Amino acid sequence: MNSNVQTIISSLNDGFISNCIIFVLTLLMALPLGLIICFGSMSKFKPLCWVSRTFVWIIRGTPLLLQLFVVMYAPGLLFGIPISSRMTATLIAFVINYAAYFSEIFRGGVESISKGQYEACQVLGMTKTQAFFKVVLFQVVKRIIPPISNEVITLVKDTSLARVISVTEILMCAERFTKQGLIWPLFSTGIYFLVFNGLLTILFGRIEKKLDYFE
């Protein structure tokens, strides 16, 4: 294999596209799923509350690495239905894992809104749904931006875990060159993550600033 700089970089680029795909799709699916789990764990209907909280306990209480293995191999071993692709398995594990963390962030945000806001809505004749979507939700969004940005930045780095089930992401690509005696491609993957997270940091900073006009 001809390992000139150009091919190495293009191989790393290709690998990083997988990381980006995992990142974007996980975010798009885990945020709404997290909101649903959050409603579940705040529900007054006890069984739903228990199911949601147990789910969060299991997912947060075990390593994402292990969850990747379980999603990848358990369906085939236990039920004889092998999972269709490695990327699908990765996405399932990531979405479930991140949704659990997001749900707790959402719950903290929703519970931090004072009872007075709901009562003001109530005496103004709003329904509970109106109170949540017209008054509470936006205040929650403002409050959870910092913890969410933390989680999102962690997600960027976690995408490289997908290599344990042989998804060709950037670290896996770089390690191929290590076997040929080249270590710098592996080290330079750090730049990809740094740049990506730098951009996210700027983006979240802008969002925070945008929401600065109230409170």
Place this chain on the structure above:
Amino acid sequence: MNILEVNNIHKSFGKTEVLKGVSFSMEEGEVVSLIGSSGSGKTTLLRCINFLERADKGQILLDGELLFDADSDGKLKSDEIRKKQLNFGLVFQDFNLFPQYNVIDNVMLAPKLLAKQNPAFKQNKKQIYDAILKNAQDILARVGLSEKAQNYPCQLSGGQKQRVSIARALALKPRVLFFDEPTSALDPELTGEILKVIRSLAAQKVTMVIVTHEIDFAEGVSDKIVFMADGRVLEEGSPEDVIHNPKNTRTKAFLSGLKDHTN
């Protein structure tokens, strides 16, 4: 005829009985002040009348008609409660403005959401919204905040915030407007502007019930003073009678305690 009649309201939290059978009534255009020491049940009474708490026992009558009866309405659906609730407005001690909306949007939010339930909303959207805007502007002028319409709550002083919350309650044209210690969260130098607004509403014959510790203000603005202690009404009557010639020893003790405190 009485616009509002509250009849034998009981309310317990766990084993603590906070309201032990409270009754009072008022006529349209009247101002009633509820006074009494902390823990006497004034705020709980307001919360029960405004359906933030469900009374265990008792009735609320509006225009002589039964609005709420704890015996039959204890398990009412929130939708039905909401309709009843709209007869009343409540101004909170700590304002509870919606921080992400500017002043005029705070005032217009609830009327706009209610307008959407109007079957004719779709055809007349523009007229309805124009009317809501006009109404909100008029009300802001009444509380002296026209120039602040575009400001956000965090840019206002405590007194201005409380005036916005009064405007927000007025925008739904409640039959009776309730105030829960409207000046207690304010610096002393800011209470004056709120009291002035309430006085001007009284002059415009807005029917109001005010929970307050400002006895001088209550005396000046009220048609009737109700003194509560231990979850009961111990004395009620004209400000002259209750404040200057109290008959009940508890009322006397409460009022003289206040005087000692202020002197």
